Amino acid sequence: MKISYYPGCTLKSKAANLEAAAVAALAALGIDVEEIDRWNCCGAVFSLTADDLVHQVGPVRNLIRAKEKGAAQLLTLCSMCYNTLARANRIMRDDAVKRDTINRFMDDEIDYAGEVEVVHMLTFLEREVGWQKIREKVRVPLEGLRVAPYYGCTLQRPAEVGIEPFGSFNLMTGLLTALGATVTPFDAADKCCGSYQVLNGEAGARSTAAVIVDRAAAAGAEALATSCPLCEYNLGKQQGRLLEAGQITTAVPTFYFTQLLAVALGVAPESCLFELNDPASLDLLKTKNCLVAA
Amino acid sequence: MTLTITAQTISTKSIEQLNELSGENVKLCMQCATCTGMCPMTAEMDLSPRKVMHLAQFGMLDRLSDSNTWWKCASCHACTVRCPRGIDIAKVMEALRQRVLRTNKNYIEPSALPAERIAELPQIAMVAAFRKLTS
Amino acid sequence: MCDVDNTTTKKTIRVATGDRAILPEGAKTIPIYIMGKKYDVPETLTIMKAMEFAGFKFLRGAGCRGGICGACPTVYRIAGDYKLHYGLACQTVVEANMYLAQIPFFPANRAEYNIEEIGGAAEAIHALYPELFRCVACNLCTKACPMDVDVLGYISALKQGNIKKAAELSFDCIQCGLCASRCMGEIPQYHIAQLARRVYGRYIQPRAEHLRQRVEEIESGKYDAMLQDLSAMSREDLEKCYVEREREPDMTSPGAWQPKETRYL
Numbered sequence: 042m043k044i045s046y047y048p049g050c051t052l053k054s055k056a057a058n059l060e061a062a063a064v065a066a067l068a069a070l071g072i073d074v075e076e077i078d079r080w081n082c083c084g085a086v087f088s089l090t091a092d093d094l095v096h097q098v099g100p101v102r103n104l105i106r107a108k109e110k111g112a113a114q115l116l117t118l119c120s121m122c123y124n125t126l127a128r129a130n131r132i133m134r135d136d137a138v139k140r141d142t143i144n145r146f147m148d149d150e151i152d153y154a155g156e157v158e159v160v161h162m163l164t165f166l167e168r169e170v171g172w173q174k175i176r177e178k179v180r181v182p183l184e185g186l187r188v189a190p191y192y193g194c195t196l197q198r199p200a201e202v203g204i205e206p207f208g209s210f211n212l213m214t215g216l217l218t219a220l221g222a223t224v225t226p227f228d229a230a231d232k233c234c235g236s237y238q239v240l241n242g243e244a245g246a247r248s249t250a251a252v253i254v255d256r257a258a259a260a261g262a263e264a265l266a267t268s269c270p271l272c273e274y275n276l277g278k279q280q281g282r283l284l285e286a287g288q289i290t291t292a293v294p295t296f297y298f299t300q301l302l303a304v305a306l307g308v309a310p311e312s313c314l315f316e317l318n319d320p321a322s323l324d325l326l327k328t329k330n331c332l333v334a335a
Numbered sequence: 336m337t338l339t340i341t342a343q344t345i346s347t348k349s350i351e352q353l354n355e356l357s358g359e360n361v362k363l364c365m366q367c368a369t370c371t372g373m374c375p376m377t378a379e380m381d382l383s384p385r386k387v388m389h390l391a392q393f394g395m396l397d398r399l400s401d402s403n404t405w406w407k408c409a410s411c412h413a414c415t416v417r418c419p420r421g422i423d424i425a426k427v428m429e430a431l432r433q434r435v436l437r438t439n440k441n442y443i444e445p446s447a448l449p450a451e452r453i454a455e456l457p458q459i460a461m462v463a464a465f466r467k468l469t470s
Numbered sequence: 471m472c473d474v475d476n477t478t479t480k481k482t483i484r485v486a487t488g489d490r491a492i493l494p495e496g497a498k499t500i501p502i503y504i505m506g507k508k509y510d511v512p513e514t515l516t517i518m519k520a521m522e523f524a525g526f527k528f529l530r531g532a533g534c535r536g537g538i539c540g541a542c543p544t545v546y547r548i549a550g551d552y553k554l555h556y557g558l559a560c561q562t563v564v565e566a567n568m569y570l571a572q573i574p575f576f577p578a579n580r581a582e583y584n585i586e587e588i589g590g591a592a593e594a595i596h597a598l599y600p601e602l603f604r605c606v607a608c609n610l611c612t613k614a615c616p617m618d619v620d621v622l623g624y625i626s627a628l629k630q631g632n633i634k635k636a637a638e639l640s641f642d643c644i645q646c647g648l649c650a651s652r653c654m655g656e657i658p659q660y661h662i663a664q665l666a667r668r669v670y671g672r673y674i675q676p677r678a679e680h681l682r683q684r685v686e687e688i689e690s691g692k693y694d695a696m697l698q699d700l701s702a703m704s705r706e707d708l709e710k711c712y713v714e715r716e717r718e719p720d721m722t723s724p725g726a727w728q729p730k731e732t733r734y735l
Contacts, residue, residue, distance in 0.1 A: 050626075079623060081625075082605060082607060082626060084606065085466065086463045086466050089425060091355065095606060095654065198413070198416050233376075235409065236460075236463065239456070240456070241406065241407070241464060445601050445603070450597035461603035465600075
């Protein structure tokens with residue numbers, strides 16, 4: 042099977058591990074990922090004012106690229122890209138007046154009316170592959186690894202684009218269970234990590250992140266699974282600083298869910314670019330014997 | 336918080352403007368404070384989201400203009416999904432930001448960011464922050 | 471200033487004054503608008519020549535006159551249509567009812583840096599130009615480019631950290647600044663692209679081995695004697711030498727031709 046894919050800027054550098062692991066894992070599942078041509082930044086955050094259409098142009102342009110390729114679905118990995126693209130897509134599909142204005146503004150592009158479906162990889166895995174098939178393909182079960190699924194904001198909110206209802210974490214739970222991990226639910230799985238506020242007074246974002254790591258640790262989790270590079274930054278890359286400042290007491294290494302999927306499917310750890318995670322992440326997998334033998 | 340409401344303090348025009356920009360109706364708010372309870376950033380805010388909604392309902396944008404609340408909002412929509420009155424509060428916060436940003440004023444200055452921070456942060460952090468906090 | 475009465479065009483006898491162009495006999499004129507004022511100009515001229523014909527003198531905003539220096543970017547619109555068009559004044563032929571605006575300079579931000587110190591990572595470019603992340607992908611930059619550069623494409627590549635792609639996509643940029651003049655993110659695209667090409671050339675592009683060898687040969691004095699001989703020649707001998715020089719025939723495929731004299735290769 043072939044699927045059109047939108048990466049997003051961060052996945053080409055800082056979060057190359059999110060992408061590399063996903064592509065390798067999907068290949069192991071027999072799915073060929075085809076990156077769309079000439080894509081641009083999605084805008085990262087959806088514009089919330091009623092009259093602002095120009096900020097929809099960027100995401101819509103990417104959807105047009107997918108339409109030009111004849112894609113019915115557009116796969117996304119990054120939560121923020123998913124959210125922004127899916128919401129812009131809804132406008133183009135459902136709001137005739139805004140759609141017309143945006144199409145007129147983009148006189149250098151073909152018209153678009155929401156023909157492409159934006160799909161997050163978690164939804165895609167459940168729908169197109171299924172947990173049972175994934176379970177059968179697992180070569181290195183993540184046995185004994187207690188993972189807390191962390192969704193953050195943009196996978197679930199607002200409801201109209203949520204990959205599942207607010208407060209439910211079935212997709213990541215289903216995936217991690219299929220991989221043999223022990224799922225550790227915790228009560229901050231849908232709490233905001235502080236997001237871009239990390240540029241507007243770092244302290245605030247850090248204390249928000251500290252609460253999340255702390256609660257995951259209290260619930261007994263050894264690892265956090267996420268799908269957002271900004272969550273990974275606030276919760277993972279900043280974790281050393283949180284420990285140093287005494288804002289948290291126990292480290293909970295962070296992973297992209299694609300990395301956990303890839304290692305369980307027997308993808309070599311080098312292909313998952315763990316060097317972009319905190320070193321504690323790879324160490325944990327080694328300790329838990331969750332890596333394929335070299 | 337005691338609000339003194341007079342003909343001078345209340346601005347129906349600014350209520351209309353806020354509703355128009357946000358596409359929401361701030362008058363629907365019943366001050367239950369669920370938004371404040373859901374908000375992850377309240378520790379950073381000088382006014383709770385409920386208080387912002389309260390001032391917004393009376394069109395007291397002058398009093399709101401000094402507040403940092405809507406600049407500290409991370410647009411996480413936690414308030415929105417739990418609002419019993421169905422108000423998308425994140426949109427009201429965005430409208431308050433846009434009132435300022437549309438006058439060519441920045442809240443944070445991209446050029447003042449230290450190079451080491453830019454080198455470390457994921458691109459989406461900059462893109463998102465500049466969208467939300469620069470003009 | 472030269473106001474031409476359209477009805478008397480054919481009869482007009484013109485005298486060249488200074489560097490003002492002379493209207494050729496029987497030339498047809500068309501109206502154009504410079505800073506909102508109407509002028510009748512010969513239809514065969516470029517915008518730059520037409521403006522000079524109308525009496526304007528370029529002290530700045532004109533350079534090579536060959537479409538490569540980027541000094542004469544022009545925005546124009548044809549009466550009756552909303553659409554803005556972009557071109558170089560020295561390359562674009564006038565059209566009837568053209569409204570013109572010259573943008574010889576745009577106050578775009580240009581960062582200061584020492585190429586030897588900044589290193590070859592994309593983060594160096596991000597740090598010098600954080601406004602890069604204000605791009606909304608509206609694509610007005612690409613539409614404005616008189617050189618048909620995919621400006622949005624190279625800005626997107628740089629956001630992703632791909633310096634090579636940005637350097638390649640922006641290769642035809644002539645630094646005219648029209649992209650920046652249209653940018654709602656206030657991004658100085660052309661300066662960022664120039665930095666990307668410099669970083670690419672300095673840190674990423676493989677060194678050219680043949681160039682290194684040749685520089686070494688020059689520095690070791692291989693050509694000193696030849697240059698001394700040439701310097702000592704009389705003008706007549708030098709001209710004769712030039713005229714009689716061996717030349718590679720046109721359209722020769724690479725490597726197929728060698729000069730008889732191989733001493734200096």
